[in-house]
Amino acid sequence: MRIEGSENIPKSGAYIIAPNHNCWADSPIIISALYKEIIKRKLFFIAASRKYKCLGGLPIDWKNKGQVIETTLSLLxxxxxxxxxxxxxxxxxxxxxxxxxxxxxxxxWSGCPVIPIGVIGTSGRGPITSSLKIFTPARYVTLKIGRPLHYEKINRSETTSKILHNTTEQIMEKIAELSGKNYNHGFPNT
Structure with missing residues (x-):
């Protein structure tokens, strides 16, 4: 595994890690790769399923998006x-x-910095397929860790869709740059 930019991980304080997502193994790979930088701290990955709890996931009920935000803000x-x-x-x-x-x-809403990360070399739809691909000797997984992105903390009442979309766009463009993937601008209904 190659890690580029580990010096960009803050030594203290709350922050958000925002990587691209290729397969189920991304969370545990990132957690193990960043172990030295976050030693004695825990990294909570938001996960859609309880089965990911053992892999560093924080299971969330996606049917209640407000709860996801509140739980995550509380951790931060x-x-x-x-x-x-x-x-x-x-x-x-x-x-x-x-x-x-x-x-x-x-x-x-938290005022915490976000650390964009490009994950390169993970793939596969299921645990067996992706595990075999990741651990093949000729296969390299690379994490490219970007510099922290800082945004001014704002009140929820000041939040507009334009602000949300512009912020999302800036973060996604940086993740695209780090991951080597294209980013076609656009927003889902969330």
Whole structure:
């Protein structure tokens, strides 16, 4: 595994990690790769399923998006590190999926920096397929860690769709640059 930009990980304080998402193994790979930088701290990855809890996932009920935001903001207020995949799901294509605005809400409402990460070399739809591909000797996984992106904290009442979309766009463009994937501008209905 290659890690580029580990010096960009803050030594203290709350922050949000925002990588592209190729397959199920991305969370545990990122957690293990960043172990030295986040030692004695826990990295909570937002996960859609309880089965990912053992892999560093924080299971969330996606039917209640308000609860997702509140739980995550609470962790950030406690000084924790949170990981979220802004594409919303695994995506093996050469283009990133449109970024969801939940990440922008977290960044803007918490005032915490976001660390964009490009994950390169993971793929496969299921645990067996992706594990075999990842651990093949000729296969390299690379994490490219970008510089922290800082945004001014704003009140929820000041939040507009334009602010959310612009913030999301900026973060997704940086993730695209780091991951080597294309980013076609656009926003889902979230």
């Amino acid at each position: 207020e406690k000084g924790e590190i949170v990981g979220i995949f802004p594409e919303g799901g695994a995506n093996e294509s050469n283009s990133l999926l449109p970024g969801k605005t939940g990440l922008a809400r977290l960044v803007l």
